Every structure is written in C-alpha cells, then in structure tokens.
Amino acid sequence: MDDVFRALADPTRRSLLDELFKEDGQTLSALEARLPMTRFGVMKHLKLLEEAGLVVARRQGREKRHFLNAVPIQLIYDRWVSKYAAPWAATLSGLKLQLEERTMEKVFEIYIKTTPERLWEAITNKEMRAKYTFGIQLSSDWTPGSRYEALGGGHATSGLAAGSVVVEGENLEVDPPKRLVQSFRALWSDNVKSEGTTRVTWEIEQIADSCRLTVTHDELRENANPELYGGWPMILSGLKTLLETGEMLTTPGSLMYATDPASGA
Structure with missing residues (x-):
C-alpha cells in the first residue's frame, strides 16, 4: 500500500486518475492533450501509477490504452x-x-x-x-x-x-x-x-x-x-x-x- 499512497500523494498523478475516471481507456496522446506537461512527463507519471497498480495498460492494435484500476x-x-x-x-x-x-x-x-x-x-x-x-x-x-x-x-x-x-x-x-x-x-x-x-x-x-x-x-x-x-x-x-x-x-x-x-x- 506504500506505493499506492506515494502515487496518490502527487497532484499530477491524481489529475491523471481523474481524467481516466471521466473517460477510461485513453491513450498516451489523449492524456497528454489534457495536461499541461510534456509527453515524457505524462509517461513518467503513468509508469508510477502502473507500478502502484492504480492504472493498467493494455495494448489494442497499435495503441496502448490506460484503464483505471479500482482494486x-x-x-x-x-x-x-x-x-x-x-x-x-x-x-x-x-x-x-x-x-x-x-x-x-x-x-x-x-x-x-x-x-x-x-x-x-x-x-x-x-x-x-x-x-x-x-x-x-x-x-x-x-x-x-x-x-x-x-x-x-x-x-x-x-x-x-x-x-x-x-x-x-x-x-x-x-x-x-x-x-x-x-x-x-x-x-x-x-x-x-x-x-x-x-x-x-x-x-x-x-x-x-x-x-x-x-x-x-x-x-x-x-x-x-x-x-x-x-x-x-x-x-x-x-x-x-x-x-x-x-x-x-x-x-x-x-x-x-x-x-x-x-x-x-
């Protein structure tokens, strides 16, 4: 649970979860367009959310979609x-x-x-x-x-x-x-x-x-x-x-x- 609390402590990562809450299954490009930061920054925060189990990434064709994991x-x-x-x-x-x-x-x-x-x-x-x-x-x-x-x-x-x-x-x-x-x-x-x-x-x-x-x-x-x-x-x-x-x-x-x-x- 330490990883979960560390992930939730950052307001940017909470914003990413909010965006997935509004529309689940978004791509990196879609999430990047919604936040005032670089693509690399979004990728870094998504990686931490995945490591904490709060986001699950699934590849669908050529796209990689991100899903909010409530477990x-x-x-x-x-x-x-x-x-x-x-x-x-x-x-x-x-x-x-x-x-x-x-x-x-x-x-x-x-x-x-x-x-x-x-x-x-x-x-x-x-x-x-x-x-x-x-x-x-x-x-x-x-x-x-x-x-x-x-x-x-x-x-x-x-x-x-x-x-x-x-x-x-x-x-x-x-x-x-x-x-x-x-x-x-x-x-x-x-x-x-x-x-x-x-x-x-x-x-x-x-x-x-x-x-x-x-x-x-x-x-x-x-x-x-x-x-x-x-x-x-x-x-x-x-x-x-x-x-x-x-x-x-x-x-x-x-x-x-x-x-x-x-x-x-």
Whole structure:
C-alpha cells in the first residue's frame, strides 16, 4: 500500500486518475492533450501509477490504452473504512469510482501471494468461490464450450430466492491455470437483464512467489448499468483475503448478498 499512497500523494498523478475516471481507456496522446506537461512527463507519471497498480495498460492494435484500476483503492477501503462504516457508506465512498464509470471495457488487476494452481482452484471450485462471491454457488464442468450458472443463496437481505439463477453463460476459453474467458449474462435484477450478454476474462500470471490476476469485463454497452460491473473490486479483495489468510472478508457490500449462515456457505 506504500506505493499506492506515494502515487496518490502527487497532484499530477491524481489529475491523471481523474481524467481516466471521466473517460477510461485513453491513450498516451489523449492524456497528454489534457495536461499541461510534456509527453515524457505524462509517461513518467503513468509508469508510477502502473507500478502502484492504480492504472493498467493494455495494448489494442497499435495503441496502448490506460484503464483505471479500482482494486487497490478498494483494498484500502476494506482495511480502514469498511469495518467502521455503515453498509450504505460503501456506495458513497469506496465504490463511488466503480458506480460512476461508463465505458465499454473495465480492467481490474490484483496481486495475490499464491500459486497459479491454487488461484485457478479458487476461481473454479464451487465451495471456495462462494466464500468471496457473497455465497453465490457457481457450477460448471469447466470444459471449453460448456455452460455455467450461478445460483443465489436465498438470504433475506439479498433479494434473491434460494436457487435462483443470478448469472449464466458459456466457458469460451479454458486454459488452466492461465486463462478463462466466459460469456456473462446477469439475471439478478431487471436493470441488468436488459444489458444482455457481456464477457469476462480471467488472466493469471506468476510473478515470483505471487500471481497477478487481471479481470477484464468487456463487450459492455456504452453507458452500461454500473450494477453490472461495480462489484469486481470487492470480489477480488475477498479472493485475495481468502487465499492469503484463509479468512472470509466481511464488507458492507457483502451484506447485500450474504447467504443464510445456516446454509454453511
């Protein structure tokens, strides 16, 4: 977190994050045009933001686009804010970044001290996944072209009936323990049902004794409902906590989706 705080301490770097907040996925040239500094200066600040995990750069054709990564900010929120805040505070502070973004592609990145095999298991194992996705049960045989579906746990505060399908889709690419690409059709509310089918890509890369996990949610409709993708920072924070400590992360947002404690999920 030291790198995150150092990156945020500079007003120029905060301005760059503000620009990506307004319009995600900008190129270096676009960002340079918005700030009163040289191209080299913008590159230097972007590099520091990337090293802190606050910006993720993705090459698309000949262009290199930069995406705001809310996961490090969510981790700070989880550590110092969520345990003291009322449930509604999450939508006013820690999740504000995600709730207001409106672009066609969202990229989230996090480093987890684990092995690729263990991380793959946490993504595909029904019991493990339920521990950081608010009790939602996801089932599949995880073969290319196979179907998957996620079932709600039926807690009174979730608004989801027990066994109701909240997400469904197809496993488009399955390459353990490196890459999983899935179509994603959200069904948990009328608001997200109207968004149609999008795509989620999980990419795992081993870095020394840790793994870099990048989750890309794309094929989103322009001005898509933020409810569709706003929960990823919290989910990835919970995944990191589970694999590194063996504990389940309790956040205000998780109260919305928690399953009945009696179910054991």
